[in-house]
Every structure is written in structure tokens, then in C-alpha cells.
Amino acid sequence: MTRIVDVLLPLPIDQLFSYAVEENTEISIGDYVVVPFGKKRLIGIVWKCSNKSDRKLKFIEQKINLSSIRPKLITFAEWVAQYNLIPIGMLAKVIMGGVLKVNLIDKLVCVEKKQETSEINYQLNPEQQVAFDKIVSNLNEYSVTLLDGETGSGKTEVYLSVTAKLVETVNNAQTLILLPEIVLTSQLVNRIRGQTSRNLVEWHSGLTQKTRRNNWLNIANGNMQIIIGARSALFLPYRNLKLIIVDEEHDSSFKQEQGIIYNARDMAIILAKIENIPIILSSATPLLETVYHIKSGNYNHVKLNKRFGGAELPLIKVVDMRNNKQWISNELFKGIKQTVEKKQQVMLFLNRRGYAQLVVCKKCGYKITCSNCAVWLVYHKKKNALLCHHCSYQLKLSEKCSNCQGEQSLSLYGVGIERLLEEAVKLIPNTKTAIISSDQKSVDRIIDLVLKEEVNIIIGTQIIAKGHNFPKLTLVGVINADLSLKNADLRAAEKTYQLLHQVAGRSGRFNEKGMVIVQTDNPESSIIKALQRQRRDSFYEIELESRLEAKMPPFTRLIALIICGKNQVATQKAANEIVKNISSLLCDPNSRHWDPEQNVWIPESCTGMTLYRKEIEILGPSPAAINFLNNKYRYRVLLKIHNKRSLSVQKELKCWIKNCNLNSNITVTIDVDPVSFF
Incomplete structure (x- = not known):
């Protein structure tokens, strides 16, 4: 009898494909195989044995001489796909690492490397x-x-x-x-x-x-x-x-x-x-x-x-910027000057790329926005261009306003790291500066220059807060400590505290005691106070109480639905339809009967469902924070799941959306446990 196996192919679909196995071919679960797929030949992974025999199947063409994947990786991939509602075929691409291709099979040869014993030998305190x-x-x-x-x-x-x-x-x-x-x-x-x-x-x-x-x-x-x-x-x-x-x-x-x-x-x-x-x-x-x-x-x-090594935590000073019109306060300027004179290094942190955040016409008030997204364009002086940080749309800065045609009427507002660099050089001439941000192509090279002490002042975005270890860095200046609080993010306070704490932690990690100067418009903020007094745990206690009161994670779970489409009315209608469909299928907890055979309560008001209204809360739909992105209108729905351990919502979600019979022009992105809410 011909054996049949189900093969996972690296395609963005949520199904396995059945193939027959030649009698003299040894095929096991986890093997990599070459199979015909339409007019193509693809590499797939033998995922499970199958009993399907209702139709004539194509045969596996070739088994590739590679180690089989472990069974637990199959279990893990299936769990990840089900939990995050990912088509299982997309995980095949990740498992194969983008390196398994039919035309490159002959290159899949690994030179056996002699095993060496790692000799990590740190002297631990x-x-x-x-x-x-x-x-x-x-x-x-x-x-x-x-x-x-x-x-x-x-x-x-x-x-x-x-x-x-x-x-x-x-x-x-x-x-x-x-x-x-x-x-x-x-x-x-x-x-x-x-x-x-x-x-x-x-x-x-x-x-x-x-x-x-x-x-x-x-x-x-x-x-x-x-x-x-x-x-x-x-x-x-x-x-x-x-x-x-x-x-x-x-x-x-x-x-x-x-x-x-x-x-x-x-x-x-x-x-x-x-x-x-x-x-x-x-x-x-x-x-x-x-x-x-x-x-x-x-x-x-x-x-x-x-x-x-006995290094001390840095001293944290807070500077009230409410009546200060400078980007760099007098306190920070003095600190920079003294640090550079001592041949030590300074880090200035500002979580804004580019030079200016907004370009406005002084005559008509027109703000230059992205043609594809509902956001302002950011001016990058180095490129002499206006850029969208969401879709990469680019526009050359004109000498006149495109709205009123006013000559030389455009003004730059806001500060980015390029402008901060310019300001630092003006204040302290002949200093060696460097920018570290995601815009840079050679971050490793810049970090090497910092470690070789060829840079006095490092200016960067949040990328400089992550794990860097600069021995000569003794002063950190935070330019706008409140920046990440200016959005409607559930985790805004938590993220802000973590970011500021991590940035502050770059200072004085070796012999010299460090200093951190935090410039803020809200010195009374609980975040700023917790940072200054180095009371991390008290901040966490307050934040946990706040989340518990709001019934938000980690006390509940969230699933976000982002509904996108080119037509605003159709997109909004689709979002409303999804919410209506989900609401109608939730069970009324008061309408149920006891089934003694199954030993469970069975809902009367819906078929095959066990999700009750008290277990799930539907928030929305509402326009997304950026409601027009990449030429598509966006609406968001947030599902708050009060029973954290239940994964029933994921199991039902695809069916709920499918039952809406959405137009092919509408796309729904499901984000389980969202981190951002834009």
C-alpha cells in the first residue's frame, strides 16, 4: 500500500499538502523533501503521516540529505501558528531560514567542524x-x-x-x-x-x-x-x-x-x-x-x-524646561563642557530622527504632510529631503509653499537628532560628534569609534539605550524626557520609564561616577520622580495597580484587529460588520442548560461556541491613531479577554471574520497581545 504524508510548504497559506511516497523511499516526519507543486518544484517539510487516499496524488521527488527537524519544533510551530493566527506555511519559510531552495540543493553541504569546548571564564563577584x-x-x-x-x-x-x-x-x-x-x-x-x-x-x-x-x-x-x-x-x-x-x-x-x-x-x-x-x-x-x-x-x-567592579550608580539631576526655550539647558551645557574638558564622553538622547519634525508655511499655515499617510513629513537636513517615517515617501524641500506659493515662507519646527548635533557643535566647537540611529548604515563603525575614544559627544535615538557599554561615558543628557508619553499607548508610562532608566544606565559604568541630566516639562511626574530617586519597584507597584483598576494586561489579554481598505466608507462599514458579527455570536451566560453526559453547561443561544459575554469585551471600532497609512484607511477593534487562560477566542476569530463575507479590497490584520496601538 502506498504511504501518504502531509508536507508543509513555504507558502502563505494555512494548510498541509498530501503526497505519495515511493515504496523503496524511506521518509520520516521532519525530513526535508522536494515536491512538485503546480508547475513549480518546492522544498517542504514532512509534517505528519496521512491516511488520505481518495484521489490520485503526486509523488515526493527527492529526500534532501539534511538532519530531520525535531518533533518538538513541529509542536512549537503549530502552537505559534494557532496562538498568533499565522498561516502555518509562513513558519516553514522561517524554519528553513530562507536558505533552502531547489536550485541550490547542491550547495547544502556543511563542512564538519571540530567541536571545541567553550572556555568562558569570568571572575564573578x-x-x-x-x-x-x-x-x-x-x-x-x-x-x-x-x-x-x-x-x-x-x-x-x-x-x-x-x-x-x-x-x-x-x-x-x-x-x-x-x-x-x-x-x-x-x-x-x-x-x-x-x-x-x-x-x-x-x-x-x-x-x-x-x-x-x-x-x-x-x-x-x-x-x-x-x-x-x-x-x-x-x-x-x-x-x-x-x-x-x-x-x-x-x-x-x-x-x-x-x-x-x-x-x-x-x-x-x-x-x-x-x-x-x-x-x-x-x-x-x-x-x-x-x-x-x-x-x-x-x-x-x-x-x-x-x-x-564597585562602580556607583549615576547621580540624576532633573531640569524643568517649562520656561526654557533652548534645546540644551544651561545645566546640561555646563555638564557637557566640563565632561569634554576632562576627556570623557557625553551621550545626548533624543528619540526623534531627522532635523525638524514639521515644516510649516508662515503665510498660510500649511503643514507639509505625506501624500500616502496622515502624518507630517520630517525634514532630514543631511539628505535635504522631507521623509515619511512610515512609508518612506520622500519629497525635496522647496523654496516656496506648495499651497499658497509664498516665497521663502517655510519654517522648521521641532528638534531631531540632526538639529541637536548642530546645536552641540555651535555650543562647543571643535568637538568630535557622532549620530547613532536606525538611519545610519554603519552603526558598528560608529560604536568602534566611540570605544576608541575618537568621539566626544554621541547623539542618538533609543538604539543607544540598548546594552551598550562605553567605558569613558560619564554624562548622559536626556533632551525631552516626556516625548514617549505623548501618545495614547497603554504601555506609554512603562516604556518611558524603561527607556529613561536604560539611557541613564549608560553613564558611569566603570571607575568615574556618572551623571544624568534629565530635561522635562513635567518634573512632578511619577515617572521622573521614580527615576531620580531610583525607586524602580515603587513605579512598578503604581503601574500594576493602575492596570488592575483598568482591567488591562497583565490582568487580561488583548487582541487587536486592524481593518484596512482604500475606500474609507467601505472600510468603516467592514469594521462595524466585524464587531456586529462577533457580538451576535457571543453566548448569553443566562441562556444555557446542563448536559449530564458531557458534565458541562451548554449555551442555548449559539451553536458550538463556549464564549460568554462576560469573558470578552469589544472596544471599537474606532479610527486608528494614524487613520490613513500607505494609501489605506485604518480602523481598530480591540478585544479584551478577561479569562486570560482561554485560547477559545483565537480558535473562533477566523470564523467570525470569515462569516462577515468581507470585500476582497478589505484586509484584516490580527495582532495578538499588541505592543503598539498606532
Whole structure:
């Protein structure tokens, strides 16, 4: 009898495809195979055995000589797809790493690399040693441990020592270290390579295709012990994964918001549970959800209170800017001048790219906006262009207003990092400055210049707050501490505190005591006070109480629906239809009967559903914060799920939307556990 298997193909659809297997061919679940698909040939993964035989099936053409993926990766991929409502085929692309292509099968040859023992050997201080011992005691099974340490307390040394211990005791053990930004990857790689063998690889979008293929093969064959990567590294076909570390676990960059929407930090915890291995979450400013789980006793908590090597925490000064029209206050200017004179370094933090945030005509008041989005264009002086930071629309700055044709009437408002750089150079001539932001193509090169002390003043956006270690940096200036509070984000206060705390933590990490000068329009803010008094835990207590009162995460769960379309009326109508459909299918808790055979209450008011109105709250629809983006109108619906443990909403959501019979011009994006709300 001909065997039939179901194959997962790297296509954006939510189904498997059945193929027949030749009698003399040995095929197992997890094997990579070449199959015919229409007029194409594709590489797929044998996902499960099938009993389908109702029609004539095509045969698998070829089995590829690669290690099969582990069964637990199949379980993990299915869980991620179901939880985040992702077509399962899109995860095949991530598992294959974009390197498995039919025309490149002959290049899928991995040179066997001699296994070397990693020799990470940090001298841990007593506090670090206690943390190390606690974590190592949980290395044999699933556990979640928060490695909670002040900025500069040596968290990295602790988790690298744990990695070394694991490699030493478990043959061929692999450790995954997830980082929120590519720019941090090369720094950590260099740091580890200074202490250990070269038996580690990087995994992120910045790799060349050849390096990517070689790294994927080395990981799949178990040749590499330490894998340092960005979000997608979570789905690689490891041979013997034994530990996961999520560094800067609070960072919102772990949430992928385009294409496959998922939170790598959350999914890493699920992977650890499925694999029955430990996971370490490392941060100086953990997520509120993590703090909640610590208080609930679900996670282990390991704390480092002191900075490494006896370094002191920086002194934090707050400057009231309400009556100050300068970008750089007198206090900050004096601090910069003194620091540069002492041949030390200054970091100025402003979370705004470009030169000016808005271009306005003085004659008619016209503001230059993006033609594709409902946002103002940002002026970038270096490019001499107006840019949209959402769709990359670009416009050359004209000498006259396009609305009233007024000559030389355009004025620049607001400050970005380019303008701040200009201001710093005016105040302190002959100083060596550098900008670090996501606009820069050579961030690694600039960081090297900073480490070589060839830069006096570093000016940057939030990318400079993430894990950087600059020995000569002793002054940090925060230009507009209130900036990230000026939106309707559920997590605005939490994100602002985390960002300011992390930025402040770059100062004085070595011998010299550091200083942080925070410029704010709201010096009485609870966030600013908690930062200045270094009372992180009291801030978390207040924020948790606020979330509990509002019945928001971590006490409930959220699922966002973003409805988009080119016609505003049709898009709004579709959003209303979705809400109406979901509401009509929710069960009335008072209308049900007891089924003694199933030993459950059965709802009378709906068929096959067990979701009650009291379990789910529907907010919206309402226009999105940016209601016109990439030439499409946007409406948002927020589902608040009061029963956090229930995954029933995900199971029903696709059916709910499908029942609306939406126009093909309308797209619905589902964002489970949203991080941003724009």
C-alpha cells in the first residue's frame, strides 16, 4: 500500500499538502523533501503521516540529505501558528531560514567542524556567584528565571557563565541568546570571542546569503554551541537546544509587527516549556508582565543590586524646561563642557530622527504632510529631503509653499537628532560628534569609534539605550524626557520609564561616577520622580495597580484587529460588520442548560461556541491613531479577554471574520497581545 504524508510548504497559506511516497523511499516526519507543486518544484517539510487516499496524488521527488527537524519544533510551530493566527506555511519559510531552495540543493553541504569546548571564564563577584548558583540549580528542566540587575551589574557575565557550565556538563548542548537589535549582536559576539572558542554563530537579517546558509547548516547539524540572534532565530532547526536567554527582555523590538506577527520574547517562553528547558530573561527594567509573574510565583527571581567592579550608580539631576526655550539647558551645557574638558564622553538622547519634525508655511499655515499617510513629513537636513517615517515617501524641500506659493515662507519646527548635533557643535566647537540611529548604515563603525575614544559627544535615538557599554561615558543628557508619553499607548508610562532608566544606565559604568541630566516639562511626574530617586519597584507597584483598576494586561489579554481598505466608507462599514458579527455570536451566560453526559453547561443561544459575554469585551471600532497609512484607511477593534487562560477566542476569530463575507479590497490584520496601538 502506498504511504501518504502531509508536507508543509513555504507558502502563505494555512494548510498541509498530501503526497505519495515511493515504496523503496524511506521518509520520516521532519525530513526535508522536494515536491512538485503546480508547475513549480518546492522544498517542504514532512509534517505528519496521512491516511488520505481518495484521489490520485503526486509523488515526493527527492529526500534532501539534511538532519530531520525535531518533533518538538513541529509542536512549537503549530502552537505559534494557532496562538498568533499565522498561516502555518509562513513558519516553514522561517524554519528553513530562507536558505533552502531547489536550485541550490547542491550547495547544502556543511563542512564538519571540530567541536571545541567553550572556555568562558569570568571572575564573578560574590553577588554574581549567588545568581549563577541559583540559575544553575534549575538547568535540568523547564523554568523561567528573571536575571534582574542594575545597568552595569554584570548580567551578561552571569548568563555567559551559565552557558559555559551547560556546555561543560551536557555534550553538544546548544544555547540560544536572543537580542532585540542586530547592532547588539556583533558587540556580544566580539565579547564572547574574546573569552571563548569561535564555536558560535550569528543569526539575523544583516548576514550575506552565503554566511546565512553556512550558519543555518552548522546550527541544523549541531556544530555550533552558542547561537546569538534576532527574533527569527527562535525557529531554527536546533539539534540539541538546552537553554534560551532573552537579553533586554523588556524591549518592544522583540515584537514583530510586519508579515508574521508574533512576540519572540513570549514565544521563547513557550519554546522552553515545550522543550522542557530553562529560559533566562535578563533586564534592568523587566516587563510589567514579568514583574506580575514574579509576584505570582510563576518565575524565579535572581537579583543583582550592585554595579560590577564597585562602580556607583549615576547621580540624576532633573531640569524643568517649562520656561526654557533652548534645546540644551544651561545645566546640561555646563555638564557637557566640563565632561569634554576632562576627556570623557557625553551621550545626548533624543528619540526623534531627522532635523525638524514639521515644516510649516508662515503665510498660510500649511503643514507639509505625506501624500500616502496622515502624518507630517520630517525634514532630514543631511539628505535635504522631507521623509515619511512610515512609508518612506520622500519629497525635496522647496523654496516656496506648495499651497499658497509664498516665497521663502517655510519654517522648521521641532528638534531631531540632526538639529541637536548642530546645536552641540555651535555650543562647543571643535568637538568630535557622532549620530547613532536606525538611519545610519554603519552603526558598528560608529560604536568602534566611540570605544576608541575618537568621539566626544554621541547623539542618538533609543538604539543607544540598548546594552551598550562605553567605558569613558560619564554624562548622559536626556533632551525631552516626556516625548514617549505623548501618545495614547497603554504601555506609554512603562516604556518611558524603561527607556529613561536604560539611557541613564549608560553613564558611569566603570571607575568615574556618572551623571544624568534629565530635561522635562513635567518634573512632578511619577515617572521622573521614580527615576531620580531610583525607586524602580515603587513605579512598578503604581503601574500594576493602575492596570488592575483598568482591567488591562497583565490582568487580561488583548487582541487587536486592524481593518484596512482604500475606500474609507467601505472600510468603516467592514469594521462595524466585524464587531456586529462577533457580538451576535457571543453566548448569553443566562441562556444555557446542563448536559449530564458531557458534565458541562451548554449555551442555548449559539451553536458550538463556549464564549460568554462576560469573558470578552469589544472596544471599537474606532479610527486608528494614524487613520490613513500607505494609501489605506485604518480602523481598530480591540478585544479584551478577561479569562486570560482561554485560547477559545483565537480558535473562533477566523470564523467570525470569515462569516462577515468581507470585500476582497478589505484586509484584516490580527495582532495578538499588541505592543503598539498606532
